Amino acid sequence: MASEDEDASGEVRTVEVGEDLAGERIDKVLAALVPDLSRARLQALIAEGRVAFGDTALADGKLKARAGLYTVEVPPPEPAEPQPEAIPLTVLYEDADLIVIDKPPGLAMHPAPGSESGTLVNALLHHCGDTLSGIGGVARPGIVHRIDKETSGVVVAAKTDAAHQGLSALFATHDIERIYVAFTRGAPHPLKGTIEGAIARSTHDRKKMAMVKTGGRHAVTHYAVERTFGPQEKPLAARVACRLETGRTHQIRVHLASKGTPCLGDPVYGSGPPAEVVRTAIREAGLNRQALHASVLGFRHPVTGEALRFESPLPPDMARLEGLLARL
Known part of the structure; x- marks a missing residue:
């Protein structure tokens, strides 16, 4: 039997192993009780110290299961690194530090669950190349402010760390x-x-x-x-x-x-x-x-x-x- 909870580090599953399964390999038992996690995935989580019996992290998926409660911590998925896409942009201004875009309606600012492509970030990565990579974080490189997907108009993005920090400070102080x-x-x-x-x-x-x-x-x-x-x-x-x-x-x-x-x-x-x-x-x-x-x-x-x-x-x-x- 398994239940779920959330914490800052991701999803935590609580799994109860009955006496009938005691003695079997723990990775096999947990895979049966948590069918959406493969045995290989569970073995990797065990190796990362994310599976515990009580307060003790398991050291090996080959260990024999004991009756009782196990916790399985499933970390949130790493954000996918956006890929460059040749999306046309209306550039109002650009220099070595920043770029100002006239954003059309329908263009999302950055990738999000369910829309990982076709965004301004994807377009900027193609337009700016390696200069934008990692500025402001992998998931939202260059983004210092946002307007809604269906709102049109002027937005600015940073191309360097100095510009990102400076623009962020300007927006923070309004x-x-x-x-x-x-x-x-x-x-x-x-x-x-x-x-x-x-x-x-x-x-x-x-x-x-x-x-x-x-x-x-x-x-x-x-x-x-x-x-x-x-x-x-x-x-x-x-x-x-x-x-x-x-x-x-x-x-x-x-x-x-x-x-x-x-x-x-x-x-x-x-x-x-x-x-x-x-x-x-x-x-x-x-x-x-x-x-x-x-x-x-x-x-x-x-x-x-x-x-x-x-x-x-x-x-x-x-x-x-x-x-x-x-x-x-």
């Missing part, structure tokens, strides 16, 4: 200019303001983030409505500029939704459909994601000290959407 353009359902009220509220993972849905009263991470978004669409007294949609003071997971999407004005097309935080004419505009624009674009990224170069600022125009789907909304 000494970065980051402006996003969002199209929202209705318009936030007031038309200009600051949304401040801690964000943590939702207790109801672990795939979502939520504003929380206690715990979580401090988050601040400054916003300004640049344009409204539809009746002036009750807009059907709006173009909103959001300036990040902090950068938390899904921050803008969560904060705008908390005002009752989620990003158009947001499949997670949408909380209700927009007006029919807005839905029609979304379909005609071919928008299949949240209408959110990282339009401005500005920072001081972590190595040279030069002030850098990059702007990205609206991608085609959001540009088409704005044109259609302007007719309302």
Whole structure:
């Protein structure tokens, strides 16, 4: 009989060996009781000192099994090293230390379980070659900040350790200019303001983030409505500029939704459909994601000290959407 638990080092199996199996080779017995682990895998775990009877680690898989409880520690799988892939990139700036990319929607930042390829990291490894290898860790080389897979816009990646450390420090102290353009359902009220509220993972849905009263991470978004669409007294949609003071997971999407004005097309935080004419505009624009674009990224170069600022125009789907909304 086997049960499972989790600890920081991975999965821990507790296996009970009955009197009927005592005297058999322990690797054979454990393989029978934990069928998803092969005998060879168990022998390797025993050799690593990861299988114990009580508090005593087993020294050899050939030992005779004793009746009682055994623990089998199965370490988490090592992250696969991303492979270079020839994915086209729109490069806004590049030097020996860093590279600035205009990321299209649909491109994930780095490999994750279930999507180990086709990411920005894979593209950067191909583009930058060995210069990127290992910077910031094997699984996410060069990555110092992230935007959601379906969010488009400007991102920066490091090519050297010095740049990685410097950029990480700038993001940690929020000494970065980051402006996003969002199209929202209705318009936030007031038309200009600051949304401040801690964000943590939702207790109801672990795939979502939520504003929380206690715990979580401090988050601040400054916003300004640049344009409204539809009746002036009750807009059907709006173009909103959001300036990040902090950068938390899904921050803008969560904060705008908390005002009752989620990003158009947001499949997670949408909380209700927009007006029919807005839905029609979304379909005609071919928008299949949240209408959110990282339009401005500005920072001081972590190595040279030069002030850098990059702007990205609206991608085609959001540009088409704005044109259609302007007719309302």
